Amino acid sequence: MRITRDLGRSHAWSLHEAVLDDGRRVFVKQGADFAAEAAGLRWLAEPGAVAVPEVVEADGDRLVLEWIDPGSAAADAAERFGRELAALHAAGAKEFGAPWPGTIAELPMDNAPAPDWASFYVSRRVLPFVRLARDRGALSPGDVALVEEACAYAPEVAGPPEPASRIHGDLWSGNLLWSGGRVVLVDPAAHGGHRETDLAMLALFGAPHLNTILGAYREAAPLADGWRGRVPLHQLHPLAVHVCLYGEAYRGSLLTAASEVLAL
Template sequence: MRITRDLGSSHAWTLYEGELDGRRVFVKRGADFTSEAAGLRWLAEPGAVAVPEVIRSDGGELVLEWIEPANATAGAAERFGRELAALHGAGAAEFGAPWPGHIAELPMDNAPAPDWPSFYVERRVLPFVRSARDGGWLAAEDVKLIEEACALIPEVSGVAEPPSRIHGDLWSGNLLWTAERAVLIDPAAHGGHRETDLAMLALFGAPHLNTILAAYREAAPLADGWRERVPMHQLHPLLVHVCLYGEAYHGSLMSAVSQTLAL
């Protein structure tokens, strides 16, 4: 493989454009990409959404199909809404995944749980509460409020649904738009709740979000109260951002906690 261009760095790894057997490729180096490669392949299985082909994953290197980006369009967003609904509808065997979890450079526990509230609280929210507390970003009163919100989640999470096949970190930066459609990159894929992906799209404002949501809801209607539950599903990604970036996200996190407590 020949590296043709240095694309800088992201988190703990470096990024490159390269050429392998006459193909343009995207290369990541400097971390264990087992989770990312497994997640991309799993998301690709149903044929519902576009993800980059995993060409090679070994040691500290991940080689992916090169995707040529373009501006997001309303047509591509509408298509993505339908495709995301189909991905979620493909389902998962359980809440969790059979590979180790990662989000950015942070590890996550993907061990199965019997239901979604248990998985979300025990595998996603509370471990990052402890990390943020130990890092000095959460005071004792913050932790107490988050724990109170967690205790409510089984009651306020809506009608129980079977595990969906979700991306798990579907903020706008992990949607790579082409001329025809959206391509999903950098997953934290697992069997989870489909509202989690939708809440992540809203967190930092995906392009044409209303179009995506309208197409999604037409293909796969959502349970009553889904909009009110968005902050609950954002607790985990906001905690991740507190762990990574500190004080800058503390206010947003505690606002989501307050809204969850008000459900």
């Protein structure tokens, strides 16, 4: 393999374009343990519902992926993605969690299973990162108490019980690659979770053609009543992660989301 271009850095790792001995172009990440990312990509690929890059190699501190040529975000690709995402979620998961240790950005994430989604989400996703943000000085004890109160309320406002869905887990707009008339998913924090989590993440930072994606998704897989109101609940985790990574810039958004959960 020959590195042909440096693409900068992301979090704790470096990014490169490279060419394999057989002439294939690949995308290379170096500088971290990418086992969780590789496992997640392979797991998302299993049902054949969505496009993900092929994992060429995952060894030590290097991850080599199929190269994806970027394209423009188009409405027809968004409609297709909405249907594909619904099919991915419908493929399901054995439980809430995953059989590998998780990561999100450079942070470890507990994927140990839990008996229901609300307990998994609160204990494995939201509270560990809220407490890490407190330990890093980005949240006050009062801030933490507010989010903990919202978490205690989560079982009452989580909506009708649903089986575990096969979700991407970090589905913000930057992890959608528009290429060849469809969306290719990258950088997952994949696990068995609630399908509304992926949809709320798409909304958090404004995915292109979001209404088209959601419309196609809902035609393929209708959502339970009240799903729009539950968006802040599903955004608690990514916002807490952002407070850990970037500090007080996301504190207000996290506390607003917690207050909105308590108002449901």
